[in-house]
Amino acid sequence: MSGTAITILIIGLGLIAWLSARARALRLAHAGRASPPSAPSPAPEARPRGPLLHSLPSYHGWYAAIWVAVPALLFLTVWTSLMPGLVTDRVLQDPAAATLPQDAFSRGAILSEGRAIAQGKAAAAFDPRSNAFVEPYREAQRFYSIGGGVIALLLAFAGGAYAFTRIRPDFRARTRVERLVMLGLLIASLIAIITTVGIVASLLWESIRFFSLVNPVDFLFGTKWSPQSAALGYGNENAFGAVPLFWGTIFIGAIIAMAVAIPLGLMSAIYLTQYARPAARKWLKPILEVLAGVPTVVYGYFAALTIAPAMRDFAVSIGISSASSESALAAGLVMGVMIIPFVSSMADDSISSVPQAMRDGSLAMGATTSETIRQVLLPAALPGVVGGVLLAVSRAIGETMIVVMAAGLAANLTLNPFASVTTVTTQIVQLLTGDQEFDSAKTLAAFALGLVLFIVTLLLNIVALQVVKRYREAYE
Amino acid sequence: MTEQTTPSAPPKMAARHVNVFYGDKQAIRDVSIEIDNDHVIAFIGPSGCGKSTFLRTLNRMNDTVAGARVEGDITLDGENIYDPSMDVVQLRARVGMVFQKPNPFPKSIYDNIAYGPRIHGLANSKADLDVIVESALRRAGLWDEVKDRLKDSGTALSGGQQQRLCIGRAIAVEPEVILMDEPCSALDPIATAKIEELIHELRGRYAIAIVTHNMQQAARVSQRTAFFHLGTLVEYGVTSEIFTNPREDRTKDYITGRYG
Numbered sequence: 121m122s123g124t125a126i127t128i129l130i131i132g133l134g135l136i137a138w139l140s141a142r143a144r145a146l147r148l149a150h151a152g153r154a155s156p157p158s159a160p161s162p163a164p165e166a167r168p169r170g171p172l173l174h175s176l177p178s179y180h181g182w183y184a185a186i187w188v189a190v191p192a193l194l195f196l197t198v199w200t201s202l203m204p205g206l207v208t209d210r211v212l213q214d215p216a217a218a219t220l221p222q223d224a225f226s227r228g229a230i231l232s233e234g235r236a237i238a239q240g241k242a243a244a245a246f247d248p249r250s251n252a253f254v255e256p257y258r259e260a261q262r263f264y265s266i267g268g269g270v271i272a273l274l275l276a277f278a279g280g281a282y283a284f285t286r287i288r289p290d291f292r293a294r295t296r297v298e299r300l301v302m303l304g305l306l307i308a309s310l311i312a313i314i315t316t317v318g319i320v321a322s323l324l325w326e327s328i329r330f331f332s333l334v335n336p337v338d339f340l341f342g343t344k345w346s347p348q349s350a351a352l353g354y355g356n357e358n359a360f361g362a363v364p365l366f367w368g369t370i371f372i373g374a375i376i377a378m379a380v381a382i383p384l385g386l387m388s389a390i391y392l393t394q395y396a397r398p399a400a401r402k403w404l405k406p407i408l409e410v411l412a413g414v415p416t417v418v419y420g421y422f423a424a425l426t427i428a429p430a431m432r433d434f435a436v437s438i439g440i441s442s443a444s445s446e447s448a449l450a451a452g453l454v455m456g457v458m459i460i461p462f463v464s465s466m467a468d469d470s471i472s473s474v475p476q477a478m479r480d481g482s483l484a485m486g487a488t489t490s491e492t493i494r495q496v497l498l499p500a501a502l503p504g505v506v507g508g509v510l511l512a513v514s515r516a517i518g519e520t521m522i523v524v525m526a527a528g529l530a531a532n533l534t535l536n537p538f539a540s541v542t543t544v545t546t547q548i549v550q551l552l553t554g555d556q557e558f559d560s561a562k563t564l565a566a567f568a569l570g571l572v573l574f575i576v577t578l579l580l581n582i583v584a585l586q587v588v589k590r591y592r593e594a595y596e
Numbered sequence: 597m598t599e600q601t602t603p604s605a606p607p608k609m610a611a612r613h614v615n616v617f618y619g620d621k622q623a624i625r626d627v628s629i630e631i632d633n634d635h636v637i638a639f640i641g642p643s644g645c646g647k648s649t650f651l652r653t654l655n656r657m658n659d660t661v662a663g664a665r666v667e668g669d670i671t672l673d674g675e676n677i678y679d680p681s682m683d684v685v686q687l688r689a690r691v692g693m694v695f696q697k698p699n700p701f702p703k704s705i706y707d708n709i710a711y712g713p714r715i716h717g718l719a720n721s722k723a724d725l726d727v728i729v730e731s732a733l734r735r736a737g738l739w740d741e742v743k744d745r746l747k748d749s750g751t752a753l754s755g756g757q758q759q760r761l762c763i764g765r766a767i768a769v770e771p772e773v774i775l776m777d778e779p780c781s782a783l784d785p786i787a788t789a790k791i792e793e794l795i796h797e798l799r800g801r802y803a804i805a806i807v808t809h810n811m812q813q814a815a816r817v818s819q820r821t822a823f824f825h826l827g828t829l830v831e832y833g834v835t836s837e838i839f840t841n842p843r844e845d846r847t848k849d850y851i852t853g854r855y856g
Contacts, residue, residue: 480657480699483688484692484693484695484766485692485715486685486687486688486769500701500702
């Protein structure tokens, strides 16, 4: 009997339990109501609420169904994960196991071949010695799956029986079911949190390994980045100075991109909230927001194929002969365009949440619309705008595709926007897509970079959310 | 004295046959009224009767409402304010407004008052501006309470102080007319009394129109009263007469609390 069949069977049993428990609860309710007051009832005042049900019949149904299905299904889940180990143990007790070679590799190969044939995943044995294990495997599989199925069904029946005995008019099935629902919701939210914690833990773990190979001070403050030389055996000193990467990231994501995104985003938000007619706003705003939906790899093409060559030609035409075809400027400009909708919609929100009374007050003083915007709306909306910009920065520095395609790989520490620079995310991609062994300093450096990036964006987000929150409070 | 206007002098503001529409809906029907320097005029009437809408047409604040349209003549010193040649910025500098809810800007007390003089270029120097701010705050009856903390935020004041700050802000640009849209409805009785006292002091210097829900307030602060109902001007006259001897039954019913 397969796991699927058992699962379906248990769910079916749960359904039956639901129906019959509900029916039983209904019958109890009817019986209570139908009993004539003159009937020789033992002591009517002893049950002041009468035989009326505490919970609706369907809650009794759910209570029984949960008792039938949940323990049995939980058991099945655990059982399926334990079964391969149990099966192997049983096979090894077979007399044939004595003939297995001692070395772990060929031992494992023979056993897994036997298992594959037993499960019908392979047709014939490559190694004839495997054939001896096919039958023991089949037998062990059958034993444990039937055993597991039987235990699961027994659990289902036991749970159902327990639940059934508890159905009484005054049984608080609703409270129990509601508590279980809450538990389910709690588990769902914990899963996301636990995953995040797991991600951070793995990042930390690998970073600690990296820092056991490379001094953290050299990493954070060194100015020479050449992991390739470390990989080629020139030693780890002076190969992992990440400052050029941090600079490249800030130069592209926080300086060039923001120089594009802040003015354009802010001005478009001002136009959309203050000047555009409702009809224009209805069209322009969604179109602007489409920019946010363009896959970043498409922006990457655009940056690498269109903007970067144009920037190089421009640089050459104004006499900068060293211009590279991969430039900080190209990547930064395109990233700025990508961030515009982000800045614009945050600014839009904070400008439109400045009370209309402020705007009216200023207009009634004889201020023009632009005076009102500059002197009243923007100062009042500033915290929200700042929060939006910080969130945008944290997005920009974590962005990968555009810089991978357009910014280049050379770790230059330069102020020249036409030069090629590299960023943290680009280098992470580079470090992890090679064929290096996993525990080399070069590969582990990716995790250290990821950790730094994570900490910086986390701090930016916390600050931004604090700023936005304080601002919201001011007007509500 | 308040009963007689010199027939030769034209009224400060006059509305003739004014209709206001919001989209297809007519909010004001054929209203004619005069506002002058020597009296305070109160607009009363039940909610939704159009009194605030009418007030807002007087400094063209309805321009900011999408779909609002005004027909008829409204003149300020004989000049039609809806004429295309009329600069709305100039108009609003001459016809100031105080709103229902105090709405000081999130700036310092000083900057709140200085806002108007700055945008209209009324002060040439910091010293000039200081004088303007002080006199506006004095006339608004707020100077003694705030003179030591002009740098504090205007939003940190109490509700009544905020409303007096808003009145001071309107006065600071030396308007000719001040429109007040239920200026006391968000205030407690003591703050209300202070605002009413202030209105008495400002009378004569500015033409004042006040919208109010509070009949006693209308009786206390105004010399003329206009009763609006369903977008029409039902009755308009000397306050004491409206309250003691209304000509129209609808006015009488409203004033005696029969409805509204």
